[in-house]
Each structure stands twice: as structure tokens, then as C-alpha cells.
Amino acid sequence: MAGQQIREREPAPSLGRLVFLDVLRVAIIAMVIAHHAAQAYGPTGGTWPLTDRSTSDWFRPFYTVNAAVGLGLLFLVAGYFVPRSYDRKGPGRFLRDRWMRIGVPLAFFALVVHVPVFYLIESQPPLGEFVRSLYAGGWFGVYLHLWFLGHLLLYSAVYVAWRRVSDRVDRVPRRWRPPGHPAILVFAVGLAAVTWVVRWWYSVDEWVPLFGVLAAEVAKLPQYVSLFVLGIAAYRGDWFRRIPTMVGAIWLAVGLLATLVMVAVQAFGRWDDVLATGGVDARSLLRSTLEAFICAGLSVGLVVLFRQVFHKPSRLLAALATASYAAYILHLWIVIGLQVAIEGLELPAFVKFGVVTVLGIVLAFGIGHLSGKVPGVRLLLGTGSPKVGKAMR
Structure with missing residues (x-):
């Protein structure tokens, strides 16, 4: 996906407020909320605290497609703003601000909310046994x-x-032209191959304690890491504003076509016969390939689509973008609460999913916005004054 390298002494682009990235980030968070809203109503492949009586296998392609692009695209956008922040602040302040912005909320919710809740759910086992179970689950419960x-x-x-190493070697930042069709195709094929090989050992929904401390679904790490790196390259080359519209349109079609293949596999009732979450066989290769083309196609296509559609800033968009970080942090417990609240209703699975999704998005962003008016909570949830790319940056 990386385009041709340019060695120039022209500085990286000076970005004003990129409205389309604000909207894209809000849309991604809404996708994540919808993904978790569906977890109680279909075969997740993982674990979820509630399984409703109303279920549908049609959520399976929805989970797979959403996972193939949602958080990967969020890593792409997050990586896009990293060089700008580093260039402006320097290494020391950059790391301090990242800790305050990301580390403090993570530590608070993991230790004060998640661990006590899991301890109570597990019926208060001996502490050593509880910690061992968390480690065996890749710290996912934390x-x-x-x-x-x-x-x-x-x-x-x-x-x-x-950067500390590369800046000593060459102080001129490397820039890359926006990727064309060959580069995007190479990226998609390479991502499919690497993902397939990784899944020989680590299946989808298998969590491990990365470096002993970090929860990681290794089967999807190639996607997350590569898109974060490409986000950094995208900033240097101003890709998001320079990728040709036709390139975006074609790859959006590619991503949608790969999505339709996933849906068709479910429609013909051949999911387990055709696709696998891991292993060396052709089923795992096909799933890895479809996910890679969904990832590459929709990542390029959605960026260009949002760029073409969303131009004008508004107070509503700025408020939603500012609240998006808090919405991401808070949404899980909101969604689970809504699923529990309507569990007893005799409604089809997709109706319940729609109710939880809509209410979950409204409540998560609404509470996120209101949290900006409370100083202590505002600091914890990162809902300060709106700036370009601040949330998730």
C-alpha cells in the first residue's frame, strides 16, 4: 500500500481541521458499538456475558466483516496523527501526553472497574487462582x-x-506518494499471506498475554500493526487528501465485493465448510484473503468516500468527534446493560440488535459529551476542547 518514496525537504502537510476524519472516526466508533450490540444475538466465536434467546446465524458475516475493517481503520486514523503530535511536542512531552490521554483511563478502568467485576462474576475465587485465570485468558478480563x-x-x-534512531541518521522526514492500484494490491495480498501464516498457530478469538502484560488477539495483529504504520506514512505523504477519487471508488467496490462473498457463504449455509478461523488448510487461507481485501478495500474506499461527502464543519460534528473517545471507553457497559434490560422481551434478534445499537450509540456519545462538562471526569475520559484528531490520537 505504500507508494513511491519522495526525498524532499518539503515539510509534512500543515493540516487544518479535517472534517471527514472527524466523521470517519465517529462512524468507526458507531461500528464498534454495533459490533458489540450484536454479540448477544449470534455465534460470536468468543465469549460474551449474555446470550439472548433470540439469535441468528446471519450475525456471523456481520461480525467477520466488521472485525476485518473496524478497529484496523481506527488504527490507521490513529497512526495518521502520531507524527504530527511527535513533531510538535518532542519525545518527552509526546510520551507524557500519551500516558495522560491513554494510560490513565486504561489503568483506571482496568483496575477499578474491570478486575473487580470479573472477580465478582467468578464468585470470588482465591486471589492467586484468579490472577492465573486472567493470565491464561491473555489478560482479556483486565x-x-x-x-x-x-x-x-x-x-x-x-x-x-x-524516531530517536532515525532522526540521528537523517533529519529529513521520508515522504511517500499516495498508493495506486499496484501498491494497494500488494498490501492486500501480503496482508492475506502473513495473516494466514500467523493463523497456523493462533486462531481468531485466541487471546495471549503479549510480552506478558498486554492482551492481544495475535490472529489480527498483522492488520492492526500494518495499518498503524501506514497511517504514519499517510500523514507524511498527505495520502488522505491526495488519493485519487477513482482509486478510492474502485477499492471501495473491491471491499464491498469481498463483503458480499462473506454474505453469500452464509446464505448458502456453507460457512464452516468454506471458512475457518485458523489452520493451514484452504479454508483459513480463503478467510484470511477475504478479510485482507475487505480491510484494504474499505480502508481506502471509506477514507475517500468520506473525504468527498463531508466538507463543512459543524458544532454537532465537533461535539461528536470530541465525545468519540469517551464513547469508546464507556460503550461496553452501556451495551451490556441494554442487552440485559430487553432480554425478557419476545422480539426477533435483529429488532433487539437495532434497539441496542441505536440506544447504545445515543447514550455512549451523549454521556461522553456530558462528561466534558465535569472537570475530573473530563480529564479521565479525554473530552476536552475539540481539536483535529485529538480523540484516539
């Missing part, structure tokens, strides 16, 4: 959905280390 924040901290620290 992080839950906030593993994303832990990875952002790690990737940011690696970026700082890389």
Missing part, C-alpha cells in the same frame, strides 16, 4: 475492549524509539 488503548501506548512507544 483490558476487555480497552486492549486497543494498550496497543496504542505500545505502538506509540515503539514509534518514539524509532
Whole structure:
């Protein structure tokens, strides 16, 4: 996906407020909320605290497609703003601000909320046994959905280390032209191959304690790491504003076509016969390939689509963008609460999913917005004054 390298002494682009990235970030968070809203109503492949009586296998392609692009696209956008922040602040302040912005909320919710809740759910086992069970589960019970924040901290620290070395060698930042069709195709094929090989050992929904401390779903790490790195390259080359519209349109079609293949597999009732979450066989290769083309196609296509559609800033968009970080942090417990509240209703699975999704989005962003008016909570949830790319940056 990386385009041709340019060695110039022209500085990186000076960005004003990129409205389309604000809207894209809000849309991604809404996708994440919808993903978790569906967890109680279909075959997740993982674990969820509630399984409703109303279920549908049609959520399976929805989970797979959403996971193939949602958080990967969020890593892409997050990586896009890292070089700008580092260039402006320097390594020391950059790391301090990242800790305050990401590390403090992560530590608070993991230790004060997640761990006590899991301890109570597990009927208060002996402490040593409880800690061993958390480690065996890849610390997922500690992080839950906030593993994303832990990875952002790690990737940011690696970026700082890389910049400290690379800046000594060459102080002129490397820039890359926006990728064309060949580069995007190479990225998609390479991502499919690497993902397939990784899944020989680590299946989807298998969590491990990365470096002993960080919850990680290794089967999806190639996607997350590569898109974060590409986000950094995208900033240097101003890709998001320079990718040709036709390139975006074609790859959006590719991503949608791969999505339709996933839906068709479910429609013909051949999911387990055709696709696998891991292993060396052709089923795992096909799923890895479809996910890679969904990831590459929709990542490029959605960025360009949002760029073409959303131009004008508004107070509502600025408020939603500012609240998006808090909405991500808070949404899991809101969604689970809504699922529990309507569990007893005799409604089809998709109706319940729609109710939880809509109310979950409204409540998560609404509470996130209101939290900006409370100083202590505002600091904890990162809902300060709106700036470009501040949330998740």
C-alpha cells in the first residue's frame, strides 16, 4: 500500500481541521458499538456475558466483516496523527501526553472497574487462582475492549524509539506518494499471506498475554500493526487528501465485493465448510484473503468516500468527534446493560440488535459529551476542547 518514496525537504502537510476524519472516526466508533450490540444475538466465536434467546446465524458475516475493517481503520486514523503530535511536542512531552490521554483511563478502568467485576462474576475465587485465570485468558478480563488503548501506548512507544534512531541518521522526514492500484494490491495480498501464516498457530478469538502484560488477539495483529504504520506514512505523504477519487471508488467496490462473498457463504449455509478461523488448510487461507481485501478495500474506499461527502464543519460534528473517545471507553457497559434490560422481551434478534445499537450509540456519545462538562471526569475520559484528531490520537 505504500507508494513511491519522495526525498524532499518539503515539510509534512500543515493540516487544518479535517472534517471527514472527524466523521470517519465517529462512524468507526458507531461500528464498534454495533459490533458489540450484536454479540448477544449470534455465534460470536468468543465469549460474551449474555446470550439472548433470540439469535441468528446471519450475525456471523456481520461480525467477520466488521472485525476485518473496524478497529484496523481506527488504527490507521490513529497512526495518521502520531507524527504530527511527535513533531510538535518532542519525545518527552509526546510520551507524557500519551500516558495522560491513554494510560490513565486504561489503568483506571482496568483496575477499578474491570478486575473487580470479573472477580465478582467468578464468585470470588482465591486471589492467586484468579490472577492465573486472567493470565491464561491473555489478560482479556483486565483490558476487555480497552486492549486497543494498550496497543496504542505500545505502538506509540515503539514509534518514539524509532524516531530517536532515525532522526540521528537523517533529519529529513521520508515522504511517500499516495498508493495506486499496484501498491494497494500488494498490501492486500501480503496482508492475506502473513495473516494466514500467523493463523497456523493462533486462531481468531485466541487471546495471549503479549510480552506478558498486554492482551492481544495475535490472529489480527498483522492488520492492526500494518495499518498503524501506514497511517504514519499517510500523514507524511498527505495520502488522505491526495488519493485519487477513482482509486478510492474502485477499492471501495473491491471491499464491498469481498463483503458480499462473506454474505453469500452464509446464505448458502456453507460457512464452516468454506471458512475457518485458523489452520493451514484452504479454508483459513480463503478467510484470511477475504478479510485482507475487505480491510484494504474499505480502508481506502471509506477514507475517500468520506473525504468527498463531508466538507463543512459543524458544532454537532465537533461535539461528536470530541465525545468519540469517551464513547469508546464507556460503550461496553452501556451495551451490556441494554442487552440485559430487553432480554425478557419476545422480539426477533435483529429488532433487539437495532434497539441496542441505536440506544447504545445515543447514550455512549451523549454521556461522553456530558462528561466534558465535569472537570475530573473530563480529564479521565479525554473530552476536552475539540481539536483535529485529538480523540484516539
